[in-house]
Amino acid sequence: MKRFSRTPAILAISAAALFTASGLALAHHGAAAFDTDKMVTVKGAVTELVYTNPHVQVHWEAKNEQGVSEKWQGELTAPNKLTRAGWNKNTLKPGDQITVSGNPNKNSPHTLWIRKLVGPEGNSLPLFED
Amino acid sequence: MARTLTLATAVTWLVWATSISAQAPASSAASAAAAAPKRDLTGVWMIRNPAGMRGYAGATFTKEEPEMTPWAIAKYKEAKNTNGGQYDLETTNDPVVTKCYPPGTPRVYFHPYPFEFIQTPKYVLMLYEYDHAIRRIYTDGRPLPPDPDLTWMGTSVGRWENDTTFVVDTVGFNEKTWIDRLGHPHSSEMHVTERFRRTDRDHLQIDFIITDPKALVKPWTSTFYAELRPQWELGEISCSGDYLEFKTFEK
Numbered sequence: 001m002k003r004f005s006r007t008p009a010i011l012a013i014s015a016a017a018l019f020t021a022s023g024l025a026l027a028h029h030g031a032a033a034f035d036t037d038k039m040v041t042v043k044g045a046v047t048e049l050v051y052t053n054p055h056v057q058v059h060w061e062a063k064n065e066q067g068v069s070e071k072w073q074g075e076l077t078a079p080n081k082l083t084r085a086g087w088n089k090n091t092l093k094p095g096d097q098i099t100v101s102g103n104p105n106k107n108s109p110h111t112l113w114i115r116k117l118v119g120p121e122g123n124s125l126p127l128f129e130d
Numbered sequence: 131m132a133r134t135l136t137l138a139t140a141v142t143w144l145v146w147a148t149s150i151s152a153q154a155p156a157s158s159a160a161s162a163a164a165a166a167p168k169r170d171l172t173g174v175w176m177i178r179n180p181a182g183m184r185g186y187a188g189a190t191f192t193k194e195e196p197e198m199t200p201w202a203i204a205k206y207k208e209a210k211n212t213n214g215g216q217y218d219l220e221t222t223n224d225p226v227v228t229k230c231y232p233p234g235t236p237r238v239y240f241h242p243y244p245f246e247f248i249q250t251p252k253y254v255l256m257l258y259e260y261d262h263a264i265r266r267i268y269t270d271g272r273p274l275p276p277d278p279d280l281t282w283m284g285t286s287v288g289r290w291e292n293d294t295t296f297v298v299d300t301v302g303f304n305e306k307t308w309i310d311r312l313g314h315p316h317s318s319e320m321h322v323t324e325r326f327r328r329t330d331r332d333h334l335q336i337d338f339i340i341t342d343p344k345a346l347v348k349p350w351t352s353t354f355y356a357e358l359r360p361q362w363e364l365g366e367i368s369c370s371g372d373y374l375e376f377k378t379f380e381k
Contacts, residue, residue: 032212079365083365129362
């Protein structure tokens, strides 16, 4: 298991291990901007859910190892797909505690392509339609 | 504006590719399948190809390269698609990604969004959720136009070959689109035939026959599979839109 330790708040897991465990396989690499070999997990509080085209955006804040609050942002899929998975624009509200796992953007490591999102009630929210 | 979609498109596609790869082949799910209604494709459908096609079907029609003319081979070499991870926001020349061009027919099937058939007495409408693409397929017996104006989605006529097979012929494409996400080119002489075969109530088989005397040495054929999604409704997807700003974030 790879280590990716920017701060203690960030847990590192290898993307390959995750996909294997979940039965998924990356057939192709389409997202050149994201480092799909890295997966980071960040806990924080939602500042904004932007339920918009082309892709839904989540903004949150998380404390780094010095206890300083840092801004994070991440992308989900299109709003239509999330709606079919049960979301709406009020699914995440400012202040909601979330745990986000995703691939970091190569040029902006606090920007994630979100692969897993545990919501305020502790359950993993569905990120895809069936 | 359009550039911002590069990532959105690529990510959506990759998410789709990974999500479908986790699913069982459509055919194996057909236990006690209800019979297809007669001459009726009405409803919302989603492409769900079997696992064996996962290696290519998110991006192109066949595992093997089509037989292209020298003209097409030269154009194909110029294509910088976003699927292999080699070209990013700055370097791709994918017309959908860089310019928000409509995907065109048949590339629209490579965008991972559902489509809907609406049947009227004189034409069938195909609504594709992706970027509001629409096709009007005339079923009033008119022939294909001999010298059509050139459009993104083409001009279509359709006929029922039997009670469950609807055959659509489409011509009159401009040359601004790619056939697929890999960048295989076509000319304005492309002719696309789609045979929509509703094999049971919930499953649709789409046989594609693509001919183009300027680009293809012989017809390019493939079969895709779709599933009915009775609970789904088409929503709004736009290519244009604000997007996460990467370069200025954290600065």
